[in-house]
């Protein structure tokens with residue numbers, strides 16, 4: 570009896586529901602035939618609606634950060650794909666390639682020796698302030714390079730080896746080291762620029778140096794002033810690359826404060842280019858990150874080669890940045906014009922100092 574009544578009740582309920590739907594097929598607020606509820610983007614289909622959202626439609630939010638009113642910022646996808654794709658991959662190939670080329674060079678050429686042996690007499694190559702500038706720049710650069718590479722590759726290289734906890738701790742510490750030491754790097758860079766820029770202006774002897782392969786290829790010792798053409802190239806790469814990395818790094822450290830790319834693009838458009846100048850704050854950050862990483866990885870590759878030639882690769886070179894005194898024969902072989910200049914300034918021979926026999 571109770572079961573029959575329940576069945577009748579359910580049947581009536583079902584009929585009422587069917588009738589309600591039949592009388593009002595589109596209840597208020599439901600989406601029909603591709604129409605967007607509220608019609609906030611005008612009469613548009615579903616596909617158009619999502620296309621506009623994907624295009625970065627700016628909605629309204631009640632907090633000061635207007636960019637949070639963008640529901641989907643699709644450039645973020647592109648940025649991540651570039652960072653984790655070509656940027657990381659080509660960067661790794663460049664760094665590994667540099668190490669392989671240097672190892673091959675060492676295997677073939679060996680250590681570049683002082684051809685006439687040590688003279689036992691030295692000449693001052695770098696004053697204390699110059700060595701201070703170099704090591705301030707170099708020491709901070711090495712930490713910045715290692716902690717930066719950890720951000721790019723650490724999760725693939727280090728994390729599987731030391732575990733997630735240790736990797737997390739190292740990466741956090743590394744991030745602070747990276748942020749704070751960047752100021753030491755900028756100071757070292759500025760000081761090195763002031764001290765060395767006069768010695769890095771191109772000179773006609775540079776052309777001859779390049780044409781003779783710099784004495785690195787072959788055994789000639791083309792004449793050079795205080796810095797040879799290869800060193801001048803490194804100097805300008807470090808200065809311009811370092812400035813660029815510093816600016817993009819500051820823009821990453823103080824987010825949304827600068828419009829480096831919009832302003833640079835506007836300046837470049839003077840040359841008839843059609844670069845976009847109305848970038849969102851988020852796009853600025855993404856471009857800064859890609860640029861900062863690409864220039865840094867390139868500089869790291871250059872510096873690996875520089876460290877090689879300044880230590881293992883060439884006998885007598887390290888002394889220049891170690892004690893500041895280099896052997897006279899080394900100086901005559903690699904920087905003959907500079908030795909002549911120094912000796913001309915101090916004709917009484919006071920430029921020379923006797924070094925203890927080795």
Ligand code: HEM
Pocket residue numbers: 694703706707708710711796799800801803804807872875876879880886887888889890
């Ligand atoms: C960390 C290991 C490094 C070593 C062993 C090293 C060694 C040297 C040496 C021996 C010189 C003098 C060369 C000469 O007398 O002709 C020199 C010069 C120089 N170094 Fe370094 N360096 C190192 C790192 C760096 C870094 C990280 C930078 C830049 C970010 C740098 C930038 C320069 C510049 C611009 C010069 C002057 C131009 C030149 O000699 O190429 N160095 N370095």
